[in-house]
């Protein structure tokens with residue numbers, strides 16, 4: 495199996511940067527725009543629980559997105575260090591097609607599957 499060519503690396507970097515841009519934009523919209531919450535004359539208790547629920551769901555969105563954002567930054571950092579596309583578990587080269595489908599992956603398919611089997615036990 496061959497290591498990534500510079501063209502493939504450039505393509506993957508583009509994908510990661512696009513993902514990052516979309517993610518940041520989406521997260522900003524979620525945080526900025528409170529317009530989807532309307533109060534139909536509910537009392538204070540209802541209002542408080544709606545606000546709490548909304549706050550919690552925002553927190554969840556942000557946690558999930560921050561996690562992905564961190565993975566993207568990690569992948570970009572690895573590209574700069576020349577270690578991108580190498581399995582962190584066994585050191586094998588991760589095929590381009592797998593990286594293209596999942597650019598933030600840090601493991602080859604064999605190691606990933608082994609890890610998932612362990613998790614399911």
Ligand SMILES: [Zn+2]
Nearest residue numbers: 581584602605
């Ligand atoms: Zn591996």
